[in-house]
Amino acid sequence: MEFHQHHRNNNNSSPQCSSNSNSISSSSSVTTTTINNNNNNPNRNSNDPMHSWWESVSKARSRIHSLASILPQHNHTLSPLADSERPALSLLSSPTAYSALSSSLSGSHSDPLCHWLYDTFLSSDPHLRLVVLSFIPLLSGLYLSRVHSSDPPSLAGFEAVLLALYAAETKSRAGKPLLVTIPDLSIPSIYHAPLRKPHSPNPTPSVGVISPPLEPHLAVKSTKRACIVGVALHSYFSQISHMPSWSKLEFCLFAAGWAGQDCPCRREFDQIDNLNNTLALSHENGESDAEIEEVAEALNSLEIHHDPDCESPKGNSKGDRIPLPWEILQPALRILGHCLMGPLNSQEVKDAASFAVRCLYARASHDLVPQAILATRSLIQLDNRTRDAAKSASSAAASNVNTPTKAKKPEMLLVSK
Incomplete structure (x- = not known):
């Protein structure tokens, strides 16, 4: 109603007022366009470090509060993490939060924690992604152990998170394989090569394939399960320097x-090394060949059963x-x-x-x-x-500490009378 009345008054006004109103409206439209352009300019916001920091903090706080709502019994532990200056890193470095989430994972399609991990990884915040990656050892360990059981339960929640990791890695590789250059041992290193050497054509470097190009997958099939889980483990390894110690320990146990x-065969390689050291010491000490042969027989008797x-x-x-x-x-x-x-x-x-x-x-x-x-x-x-x-x-440090040192003579101070 107010909008129609204001429009009718402008039509009945004088030409001068009409021209003034037109100029005012045109200037306001320019101002509005300028404001909208500033708000819709992503480069301006992305170049502002304060805006980027606040956006990252807001996302992390939102995800932590969402996790606290899923785990209300751990609200007193999770809520203080959202009030820190770096909430995502605080969540990553909290063993209590890790144990709280890991003890409630079921991996089913209706598991809210799997939905939380999935949504958190899709937030594209690098620190929040580190939080999700820290659970890869536990997630892959539980998934592989349960999927190969005689009566596997529903693990659609685990598979959704694994597929999200796989899709992100597939996009980052852009259809290219992971390669590694293997050095040619026939060519001397720069520390052993002469200063002047004859000119020779550069040999073709030997290249090894760590991982072939990835194909997109929308579901975890039995024939592609190992590849999808392996890509998730590779994503974990690529950020392993940022992972907490309890996450690494979890993977070692799994x-x-x-x-x-x-x-016992898992310890026999250590015994072989010990016998090799004994043989080397026997040669150095000049022991008889008969004794060395006895040790060699013991070395040959070590077989894996x-x-x-x-x-x-x-x-x-x-x-x-x-x-x-x-x-x-x-x-x-x-x-x-x-x-x-x-x-x-x-x-x-x-x-x-x-x-x-x-x-x-x-x-x-x-x-x-x-x-x-x-x-x-x-x-x-x-x-x-x-x-x-x-x-x-x-x-060596202990021997240096236990080595007796010569007692110092007491200092004689000469006092003049």
Whole structure:
């Protein structure tokens, strides 16, 4: 009603007023257009760091409050995280929040936590995506253990999250495979090559394929399950430096459970290394050939025998024994390699990774998978050398501390009378 009355008064006004009103309306329209253009300009907002920071904080707070509504019994733990300056990173570094969410995951189609993980990953905020990636060990471990059971339950919630990760990785790769350049050992390194060497054509570098190009999938089929889970593990490995220690520990426990081999053969490679060291010391000490032959016979007697009754201890593993194709085993070994050699990892994570690698070595030896045997043996050797170096350093430090030092003579102060 007010809009029609205002329109009729403008029609009955004088020409001068009409011209003034036209000028005012034109100027207001220009101002309105300018404001709208400023509001609709994404570059202006994206270039403003304060706006980007506030938008990220708002998204994180919204997702945390949504999680608190799903888990009302943990509201007192989750709500304070939303009030921090970096809510997403606070949620990522909270072991209480991780245990609260992990203890309630069911993986079904109606699981609200799976819906929360799915929506949180689609928010495109990098810190919120790190939160979702931190649950990949638990999610993939529960999914693979349950899907290979005799009576698998509904796991559509887990599969939806895995497919979201797979779709994001497929888009980022843009139809290209993951390649790695393998150095040519026939060419000397820059530290050993002479300063002047004859000119030779550059050899063709050897290229290895880590992962072939990905094809889009709308569902998790049994024939593509290993590829989809492997891509999710690769996404986890690509951000593993940002993952909390309890997430890495979770993966190590599941990897040991997936191997399902706790027979004595997982320790025989360590015994072989010890015997090799004994042989080397025997040669250095000038021992007789008969004694060396006895040690060599003991070395040859070490063979892997299958033990059908072997089971993994409950305290060192999670999940059940599952098929381990190379699509899953390769990213799993890369994750375990980081857990073994990462300088900032806790000793608990390193010990769990050491146990998991030895279980996978035993599994690969029973399954006769050459590439898995080579990879696990390499990790075991690196682990042994790292631990030996740490022991040598600690013993050297202890010997320096226990070495008696010559007592200093008391200082004589001359006092003039």
